[in-house]
Amino acid sequence: MKKELNEINILIDLLAKLPGLGPVSSRRVVLHLLKTGNRSRLNDIATAMIRASENVQTCVDCGNYCSAHKCSICLSPQRSSSEICIVQDVSDLWAVERAGAYQGRYHILGGVLSMLDHIGPDELRIPELLKRVRRDATQEVILALGATVDGQTTAHYIAEQLTGQNVRVTTLGQGVPMGGELEILDGGTITAAMRSRREY
Numbered sequence: 001m002k003k004e005l006n007e008i009n010i011l012i013d014l015l016a017k018l019p020g021l022g023p024v025s026s027r028r029v030v031l032h033l034l035k036t037g038n039r040s041r042l043n044d045i046a047t048a049m050i051r052a053s054e055n056v057q058t059c060v061d062c063g064n065y066c067s068a069h070k071c072s073i074c075l076s077p078q079r080s081s082s083e084i085c086i087v088q089d090v091s092d093l094w095a096v097e098r099a100g101a102y103q104g105r106y107h108i109l110g111g112v113l114s115m116l117d118h119i120g121p122d123e124l125r126i127p128e129l130l131k132r133v134r135r136d137a138t139q140e141v142i143l144a145l146g147a148t149v150d151g152q153t154t155a156h157y158i159a160e161q162l163t164g165q166n167v168r169v170t171t172l173g174q175g176v177p178m179g180g181e182l183e184i185l186d187g188g189t190i191t192a193a194m195r196s197r198r199e200y
């Protein structure tokens, strides 16, 4: 390996580890950014990455990404604090927000229970959820975890933990396909599923 290519190879190797990019796409991206006319974009990306790394935090209540202690959804007086929609990841929150059919708050678990991957309740933000429901006297918890086996196992576990508490537990209704993850669904499907939610 030529010494002058070290910088390029380090960049290619780092990008190749990202989801959706392998070595071929990574090389293509790096060569594109190194072209003379594209150097300012390379600088912009580097600056944006540093700013994101330094400033993006996790909301103490819901687990959403934000640039402060709490996210804009948790701070908004327009959002109902009596409903909490439980989602697997931030990408699912974004999907529900894009659909625009929900005016409550969220709780991001950071994954789902998985025997195979040794992910138990304490690896997820489930203890925080249970504390939050008690603290805020939440009236409805909406389980929006997708119809995968692990998603449904997680929904069942959370519903069990909430049994006996004065909270209504619901799940998304029609239109969520088997094995479907929320983030790949279109807004209309999410809206229909949210509106037709039913008792768990």
Ligand SMILES: [Zn+2]
Binding pocket: 059, 060, 061, 062, 063, 064, 070, 071, 072, 073, 074, 075
């Ligand atoms: Zn939040």
